[in-house]
Amino acid sequence: MEFADLVRRRRMTRDFLADPIGDSVLERVFEAARRVPSAGNAQGCDLVVLNGPAETTRYWDAALPASRRETFRWKGLLVCPVLVTVWADPAAYVARYAEADKQRTGLGAGSDAWSTPYWIVDASFAAMALQYAAIDEGLGVLFFGMFDHAPSVAAALGVPAGHEPIGTLAIGWPDPGGSESPGASAGRPRRPMFDDGKAPVSMNPLVHRGRYRG
Incomplete structure (x- = not known):
């Protein structure tokens, strides 16, 4: 893979x-x-x-x-x-x-x-x-x-x-017939990679270029 x-x-x-x-x-x-x-x-x-x-x-x-x-x-x-x-x-x-x-x-x-x-x-x-x-x-x-x-x-x-x-x-081995109900945190969105101006203000980017930007 x-x-x-x-x-x-x-x-x-x-x-x-x-x-x-x-x-x-x-x-x-x-x-x-x-x-x-x-x-x-x-x-x-x-x-x-x-x-x-x-x-x-x-x-x-x-x-x-x-x-x-x-x-x-x-x-x-x-x-x-x-x-x-x-x-x-x-x-x-x-x-x-x-x-x-x-x-x-x-x-x-x-x-x-x-x-x-x-x-x-x-x-x-x-x-x-x-x-x-x-x-x-x-x-x-x-x-x-x-x-x-x-x-x-x-x-x-x-x-x-x-x-x-x-x-x-x-x-x-995963059970293909299982319910596979997600954990309580599964629905949380991932932080954006960079500050592109599109993410919610409350979500800091993962990658800070040059210096920390929060």
């Missing part, structure tokens, strides 16, 4: 088939995440992959109590065969920047020394690459947050202390 077409096709899928995904397909998707940029090549991103109902059930037990599943809006999400939880490891970046070739930066002193937490940036790159790679394979994807369930999810999955949650990716 051409990249421009891939970007235009990207959307969030909420109705999945329970059909399994082949190992070779998943490996190609994960390889895309392995190839993203990483500050200092620290590579402080971890993916905990849950494949099949025996494993994904552990996630839902930690994140969505059974009492709430009966009224859960997107039941087609609960049958998704693969869930990928994405975690950032600040300690990997601190340790990398404490090495001799990076010591002059001062970033090896601790995570508080970082004005921009690049472990979050890089793990987010990985999550985005995963989405594009999955869509390129014909799969559907949904990225969603763990929010206040992150500690219970981390405990259920054995994620080491100190790892920061980025989010969860549901990956599976």
Whole structure:
């Protein structure tokens, strides 16, 4: 698929088939995440992959109590065969920047020394690459947050202390018969690319030429 077409096709899928995904397909998707940029090549991103109902059930037990599943809006999400939880490891970046070739930066002193937490940036790159790679394979994807369930999810999955949650990716074959009802924010218009004088005053352009123009 051409990249421009891939970007235009990207959307969030909420109705999945329970059909399994082949190992070779998943490996190609994960390889895309392995190839993203990483500050200092620290590579402080971890993916905990849950494949099949025996494993994904552990996630839902930690994140969505059974009492709430009966009224859960997107039941087609609960049958998704693969869930990928994405975690950032600040300690990997601190340790990398404490090495001799990076010591002059001062970033090896601790995570508080970082004005921009690049472990979050890089793990987010990985999550985005995963989405594009999955869509390129014909799969559907949904990225969603763990929010206040992150500690219970981390405990259920054995994620080491100190790892920061980025989010969860549901990956599976889209259900062609699903309702596919859009999320509450789907109808919001996209910001204009440039200030062309046509967009509503309340919508700043995405691209500011030369200086910020709001």
